[in-house]
Amino acid sequence: MKQSAAFEILVEIAETHNALIIADIGSQSLWLKAAKDRPENLYLSGPMGMASSVALGVATAHKDRAVIAACGDGALGMNFSSLTTISNAAPANLSIVVMNNSVYEFTKSLPTPTRGVDWDNISSACPGFKSNIKLVEMKNLDLMSGPHFVHAEIEPGALPPGPGINAIDIHHRFKALFK
């Protein structure tokens, strides 16, 4: 599956559940915006690997709202410890999705050191995750009965267009949802 197709599926799921999506730097923020730009999207364009932690903060602050973190496998590898933190905190409204192409797409597609990780068994090591499923199975998931860990196997491919929106505007557009 191409990453663009994976994000089209993810956006459809998010819209069904009125879910917020926090996307990592790397190609995730850009493919998310290309799939559909929504105020419910929080694009991270500087801090690699922080989407899972930012999503944990949003999910804890808004327990009545489904929150999805869209992480690259390279990015999540940079903040792998966040999976233990999330497993321990176990927010029911949080889903972590790893977009796994096993390369740093923005860095001339060098292989990621996370390519040996068994993303289908994260919940074995981090038992706070209530499910560990593939992206296509996420369509039938109750996003408020997590936390969930979702593995999306994607192909490396061409880079998406730039986001065309700056960080401070992203912040305030997102915050306006909660006023």
Next chain:
Amino acid sequence: MIENILKTLNEHNINLTTGVPDGWVVPLIKALSEDKRFDYIPAAREEECFGIAAGGAMSGRRALVLMQNSGFLNSIGAFTTLCQKYQTPFVCLIANRGGINDSNSYDPNKYKSFEATTKALNLFAHPSSWEDLPANLPKAIARAEGAGEPAFITLSEGLKT
């Protein structure tokens, strides 16, 4: 003392809290963990705390981070590219190890590096006693929100219980 701090935090809607333990702030972490008015998220690594607090701030919630000065040093990349770039206001309480009250041989480098780094980055870091915390916390969150950046409060010793 702890009760006053919790009362102040709650009165000012600073209910999202996260941290990595330092011995000096353990009594406060325990109190936050046991008090249902607060969410305390124990983080495995300090840069996660900046992500969690930034997530709270960008969704309209006030947050408090607790960590040792060395934890900030671990997290400068995430701090600058997330908290500074996205202008996320929250309060960060730092156990500023290695200063005048700390004779541990393994702490002075943390102090020197923290002082040098916060000056180099031109960060707002205000020293406080534990006694003054209830007065300083509301000022710090107001300052953070006014400036559009995190406010640091540094402690030079542990809470005497």
